[in-house]
Amino acid sequence: MSLIPLLLLADSDLPAGTHAHSGGLEAAVAAGRVCDAETLRVFLLGRLGSAGLTAAAFAAAAASQVSADRLALLDAEYEARTPSPAQREVSRTLGSQLLRVARAGWPGPAIDVAMAVHPQGPHQPIAFGVAAAAAGVDEYETAAAAALASVTGPANAANRLLTLAPDAVIAALAGLSAQVHLVATAAARVALGPAEDLPSVCAPVLDISAEQHATWEVRRFAS
């Protein structure tokens, strides 16, 4: 019975720090690239197929086999897929915050194994996979939750960054459901294979804007 822990892990009120991040949306709004419901929908769709696919695959891969060696390998592979230093730092911060939450909710040795992967904590998708496995969530569900989280974070931020009707954001998210399922299915399929074959699709504009955003003196979101 993994539905209840899955819902808990996917809850945007989970105190794992993600609410402080816009997934690049704040920079996109400031640059005028996202300004209404349609540009938001396309932004979310692009994020889902790039950073979302990569994160979902790594989360499912981490969930499928929680061992020190496998997690260290996945962490190194994810590091190599995150060229932006600003995004690497955010990812490790969120990873260690998530493990703290997971330790409270689903304590066990797996959390300690994951925490030991890197002094600053493992990358976020790896932490998410370990937390999901500890909570009894399977690989597909883990991938689906990670893929969904790649768009719900920025979508929630959109409510604060754009003057949209609140219904517009949920309409955009609901409209992405089928694509979230496709991405999660693709991610779960490759999760059991070699780590080097996991997806590495990047989003050039997000990489560039992450570096610019990190230098802003005044900002509402940490990334």
Added chain:
Amino acid sequence: MKASARIVARTEPDDGATRLKTLAGEAPLLLRRTSPADPLAPARVHLVAGTAGPIGGDELRCTIDVGPGARLEVRSVAASVALPGPQRRASRMDIEAKVGERARLAWRPEPTIAARGANHRVRARVELSADAALVWRNELLLGRDGEDPGSVAARLRVVRDGRVLLDHEIAVGPEYPGSLGAGVAGGHRAVGTLLIVEPRWDRDPPKLAEPCDVVGGGCAVLRLSGPAVLITAVAPDRPTLSRLLEGATPA
């Protein structure tokens, strides 16, 4: 069409000059030796497209072997225009490169243009020795002038001294939902990266250019976990893209 090309560069024991021991291509992947007269300059090879394309269904393969101490630069004479083929099949280009101790490879071809309807995939795998240097330029243009974009995915994986340094794929075009929008290509027609791996940066890290915005584009120099940077840029056209990538190259 299936075709393969192979380049093997080695140093001469007597003078240290780089010699091209193998230079074997077949249409459409033809190779021409264009090394400068100076025997101590890096050896240079130009890729010459023997036919149009790549066209959907083509499977091209290029292997490069740069031996210890050797220096090789690979360029191309013109942009390659990926075109759609029968049954909407994808065209593929696989590149395998191995760069030995103290060796240096610069891969600087002209851009790949994804014509309308094209679905082209490039996969490059580079294996570096711990003290090998690399320059790898990847410029993608979505559609010819005034044309709707085609699709292109370019993945570069670099393993240095047995450990993965970078695994980076840019996948843009109508085959990749949302990729033309604000999150990925940002509505830009030209997207590119320039990877530079320089072993001496292990001891002496370079000073990096600040991220910049230009009219209709932007660029950032991303410091990787290792003596390397990935310069990422988006731009409205090829000249701006090249200027951003080359202009941000650390001294």
